[in-house]
Amino acid sequence: MIEVRGLEKAYGKRVALAGVDLTVEAGEVFALLGPNGAGKTTTVEILEGFRARSRGDVKVLGVDPARGDAAWRARIGIVLQTTGAFEELTVAEVVSHFACFYPRPRPADAVIEAVGLTAQRAVRSSELSGGQKRRLDIALGLVGDPELLFLDEPTTGLDPVARRQTWELVRSLAAGGKTVLLTTHYLDEAEALADRAAVIAAGRVIATGRPRELGGRHDAEAEVRFRRAGALAEPALPELAGAVTEAAGLCTIKTAQPTQTVAVLTAWAASAGVAELPELTVMRPSLEQIYLDMIADHDKAAQS
């Protein structure tokens, strides 16, 4: 669906993209993750044919977006970051207007229903709530029945309820077999929606993979922690597969085998007559933490 090799973009001397490689397969929901200014929107706009690139090979649906014609445009759907156009028109008017640009549009009413705006179909778009406006934007991206949908920051600025509703909508698109490329700076969004994600920072892809595996999180070491209180304060710890640190009665074991570690500790505590390990926690580093570490590492590497 999308093939990007060595994509570069410079504005004068400022380098926005310094070599981006991406592959998005058919039927996949792919997230482009990164902080503001990392190059997400620049990348997507090049893929959408809105921006020219400086270097690299780009194919979207087998076509170079810089040469995409109307027939190519008819096969993609674009949901921009901005919202708030067509204020004087009603939901139904805007959607059916956009339908007339496509060779095989979906019926306007069906699209309006799919995005959950049936009750608002006769409401002017200026009077919609933020979440409803966003869903109207998505309706406009869908009305041409595209094979590939671009969603640029679909939930930025939405309240939590509207955000969940938008997620449900994207999930239903994915279930319907659409290929979706979305950009987001929310990690939970990538984790909730995407089959695969690429983390982009300072114009480069620094990691690609399933969101739960990004940055090696799935096999990153977990921390098992408990308090050595009461009957557990004295006895020596059993042999554990991991690095043990103790501070102020709090015992932390960094380990790749947290389950085994807990089992060993439980047996050890039982032999001391304690059934419950006080304040037991098992933590994996959050995606947030790994993401921040990745970006920090990248920044450090870039500076040295």
Add this chain to the structure above:
Amino acid sequence: MSTSTSTSTSTSTGAGAGAGASPGPSPAAAMPGLLRTGVARIGVELKTFARNRQAMFFTFSLPVLFLVLFGAIFHGEIKGSGVDFRQYFVAGMMATGIFGTGFANLAIRVAMDQDDGTLKRLAGTPMPKGAYFIGKLGSVVVAAAVQSALMLTLGVALYGLRVPTDPLRLLTFVWVFLLGVMGTSLLGIAYSRIIKKARAAPAVVQPPYLVLQFISGVFFYFGSIPGFLRTTASLFPLKWMAQGLRSVFLPAAFAAREPGGAWNRPLTALILGAWVVGGFALVLLTFRWRGRSDEG
């Protein structure tokens, strides 16, 4: 609101039924053409225009207000010409109305389309690019025609303006109107390029429009305006539109009071035509589908 609801229903069922009727995926459905999408754009532009109070006020209410107000203030004939100044003024107001609907209105609306992402959205669809311009020009033709009819009616009812029957005069009205609409519309679209923020648009659009109104023989008899301002005005379309419309509505004898002592229709056609060509070239040079750079 009630009208908007009913229009929306009819529009969407039309499009919905059309799409629903197509039997399954045919291998190569035709891309919608320029004509069909252009007409759809005109419809949407007119709806947007009709629901925008500001646009309606500036296009219809304000010219009518001016016509009535100035008609009450100024009267009497133009220095022994036998022509009531108010008739002179109605022709000028029609010209300036067309100019405003084309230039000022479109400059502001295109700047808004730029700002709110309408242009970028349209550019992201398979819509033929020309459809956007057909929509803008077509909607201005309709709005300006309604506006001219309104002012003509008032001119006839209040100031004794006579609707010409001479085919040559009627034909002159048609080409002055069409060339005027096209030239000023294209100029407006091109001018929108220098508007940085749509909110500030009126402040950027009104000054040239106001100045041209004052120096082009709209509110004052053109002969009473200082020479260098007359020369400046002669470079722009408004003066020629006003003169062309006077040649439609004022008595033949008044031609002697025009610059050069004649209506000068050929030169009027030439200059208005040149503005259409020039305006088109300016649009091609300046128009951008993408907004001002928004990096991210």
